[in-house]
Amino acid sequence: MESYLSSVNAGSFFLIVALVLTFITIMCVVFLVKSYRAGIKIGMDKKILNKAIVSSATFTLLPSISILLGVVALSGTLGVPFSWLRLSVIGALQYELNVAEIAAQSVGLSGLRLEELNIGAFVTIALVMTFGILGGVFCCIFFLKKYMGKLQQSPKKEKSGKPGFGAHATTAMFVGLCAAYIGSYIGKAIPRDGYDIMPLLVALIAAACMAVFEYFIQKKGKAVLENFSLAASMLIAMAAAVVINVAI
């Protein structure tokens, strides 16, 4: 386990990730500068452009800290550099963990468990996580120009007032995903050979924390908590796992 952790936290890995992220950051800076200059050229007020930059930067600060908490949660099993890379580009915590779990099972592990992980499995898991998330990027590379062109050409349709099934489909998909995992934790908690009640307890604690957050967000209007609810609920439940393990 120690050799696995030192491999996934190696200095060279940090350097590789830093190089990739530097490239992506430079790309963002180029888009920012080009758009800023275009705005000036078409006669937009500099003050408005600067305001857009400042408001976007301040708007992003809090959610970014919550992403950082996600890096902490992921780093225990996948190491700091890869967690840093994955949560800086494309994905989000829920995608990364789910895919890592699926990939871990596909290489013959029982799941994303530290004592079972090795560097060979990690490389395969990392590759699945990377390829699995590139769908949106490939859509942009191959179809964005055509799609945006069509949208600009097509006459605006009268709105029926009812949104399509698309938005509900994604929610339904995630409901199914959660149902499969929670169902497996219930099954695992049934007393018999090799049973383990911890995953169900941790899931219940995380759900209870999330319920408290949702109460404050929905009923008390504390919308700012939305940025932290997922990562904070997870970290509290993970901390509870340590306490329960000591207590049992």
Add this chain to the structure above:
Amino acid sequence: MNEQEKVKFFEEFNNGLHRLGRITLIAASLLLIAVPFMIGILNDVSPSGTGFLSGFAKVGIIYIPVAIVEFLVYAPMLGVGGSYLSFLTGNVTNMKIPCAMNARDIAETEVGTPENEIISTISVATSAIVTTLVIVVGVILLVPLQPVLQNEALLPAFNNVVPALFGALGLKYFAKSPKIACIPLLLMALLCIFVPAAINQTSLLLLPSGGLALAIGYVLFTKDKL
């Protein structure tokens, strides 16, 4: 600049963004794909072909349709530059779209105008840069904490990171769509209680569970009961 010149300039600007976006996205994708191989080379291991194909098939069946739906729904909201950047830097729904919407509101631009497109791109680019910087600072602070994070006492915490995620996420999604959630949750629980072999096959359970939830969602949607 008159209106006609503005439209022409904006068309050329957008074409330039498409060219730049495609080239940089291809380069970034190749870099991202190269990372696992480089780690493999450094550690003298190679990825398992069968493990990769089996994992990718299970992941792709869920996430490729999600990616297509997200692309179709969110690209018009983000505009050209905003889409290239958002789909590469991630956190689209929870950060990039609200951030771009907020910037547009502040700048008071109208949908479909060049000004709106420019503000969206500036907003998404700024957001991505700030996130990267915040995480860099966090990672620098995290490195000295590694001996603490690797302490064996914390093993139960990191071994239960997936249950923690699905507990929290489950509450959120089940509360949002209880009518969709009941049957898949009940069936998956019963399956795992009566067929213990299914417990460690969650990657396979996702298919019937996701399919069932989608079907229930669609039926409820057509009956206007969602």
